[in-house]
Amino acid sequence: MSSLHIKAVNKHYGDYHALKNIDIQIDSGEFLVLVGPSGCGKSTLMNTIAGLDQISEGAILIGDQEVTQLSPKDRDIAMVFQSYALYPSMTVRRNIAFGLEMRKVSPEQIAQEVDRVARLLQIDHLLERKPAELSGGQRQRVAMGRALAREPKIYLFDEPLSNLDAKLRVEMRTEIKKLHQRLKTTIVYVTHDQIEAMTLADRIAVMKDGVLLQLASPEQIYNNPVNMFVAGFMGSPSMNFVRSHLRSLNDGFAVELVNRDGERHLVPLPDRGKALSDWVNREVILGIRPEQIRQASDSPAGTYEGHLTTVLDVVEPTGADTLVVTQLNDQEVTARLDPESHPVPGCPFRLSVDLSKAVLFDPQSEDRIH
Structure with a gap:
């Protein structure tokens, strides 16, 4: 676990100003949700944290280390994507183990870690299956397991539940909540679903047009919105x-x-x-x-x-x-x-x-x- 400081970050794509002076301090073990409509900049911000996209101005610090210029593999971050990004030819066991194998972890440690994560996510009975044999929820658990096996400093979740049906989305949301309470990991989670944001977050960052409008607890965001956009975006039915x-x-x-x-x-x-x-x-x-x-x-x-x-x-x-x-x-x-x-x-x-x-x-x- 580690803290994360997004420090006065700006991102330009030519003349387009995608991120505008974003400043967020995330404590170690905190669950932060980035929320906003499509095109607001939340996924762009996530990609800059991961190192998949370089920022134009500002700095990103993980713990006491500035990682602005580091490549993704050197930032010690694990990411769970919307599309699962599983290897179709590999079993569940190999999908979870693959990142550890690339890091030259010993086979004994890999086996222990895969078994630990599989029990944690209740997918130990699926280890010899391939992704095509799994349901959407099971695939998402495998994608989460691959991230959890690494024990990085920070976990990034990029709309991980958006491809699931409504009932399964509720179940997986509960699983993620229980997982965070159990492991006390530092998580940054991107979603456009305000119910996910309200139920999962320690704090919510509401974004619009590349601007951070409000950063506060779910209760504060709901009861004390700073403007009509935040007030209307959070809550179902809306204000x-x-x-x-x-x-x-x-x-x-x-x-x-x-x-x-x-x-x-x-x-x-x-x-x-x-x-x-x-x-x-x-x-x-x-x-x-x-x-x-x-x-x-x-x-x-x-x-x-x-x-x-x-x-x-x-x-x-x-x-x-x-x-x-x-x-x-x-x-x-x-x-x-x-x-x-x-x-x-x-x-x-x-x-x-x-x-x-x-x-x-x-x-x-x-x-x-x-």
């Missing part, structure tokens, strides 16, 4: 963005919400001192998660809640909960309801809007209003 106006209410502030019938409601916001004073009577964008809009109970609204009646346009039962689509301020919003609420599309339904964790954004810059 609702509702154009509204900020109003004064008693000694604090409130957001104005209008239901389908044009009824206006002022829903209080948590006390933020004088931070919002400059925004009173101005347009803001209210960011509110689907789970913050739910069925209203018969009890009075809480401190930061507003009860309002609206009509549901769409009802989507998912088993664990029920998603509904309605309108607030003439904009579609999604709410996450209890499956026992039995909502009916086209019928009036009483909702509770909880703003205790709501986020406000500047309509122009799309940055969070603090």
Whole structure:
């Protein structure tokens, strides 16, 4: 295990600026997930860490050693690819052992290491098979085993689960999580799947257009996004963005919400001192998660809640909960309801809007209003 410092890294491809001053410090044993849409630069950054692509400016340090100019084989990094990259003519045993053989490790040590990794990943019964005889999940385990057999300083995972079906992806995600908890290895993991990022990461780095937008824990990214892009990218269903106006209410502030019938409601916001004073009577964008809009109970609204009646346009039962689509301020919003609420599309339904964790954004810059 070792720490990793990506230090003011820039990458140019001619006139195209692929990575823009990326600076990330990763502690030894930490699980960092790089997340963002296609083309955001996350795989480019991964390739620069591995040495597969040279950076234009900056430095990369593994532990106390700068490795910026070192070749991939001298960086002591293991990489697991999206495509598995297994040798089709070799058995599982040989695929796992191949890297060790190239490093001139003794046959006795290789046998011990292959057996250890195979037991760890529960593929010891597959050692004499070839990749064509394996399922997608088994192939991914072999690819992971080949990386784990080397015991490098850092593991790099480049969208390793994207080729698997949904059920297998969930199972492999759990395996990777358990593996990290057991081995305490330093991992950098690239994905465009925000659920993978939330469930696996110690910290998440959200990227867009080669820029690192936010680096924080999953909880911080989810509850305190720095801008609308981060807020909308993380979470499923994604955060609702509702154009509204900020109003004064008693000694604090409130957001104005209008239901389908044009009824206006002022829903209080948590006390933020004088931070919002400059925004009173101005347009803001209210960011509110689907789970913050739910069925209203018969009890009075809480401190930061507003009860309002609206009509549901769409009802989507998912088993664990029920998603509904309605309108607030003439904009579609999604709410996450209890499956026992039995909502009916086209019928009036009483909702509770909880703003205790709501986020406000500047309509122009799309940055969070603090």
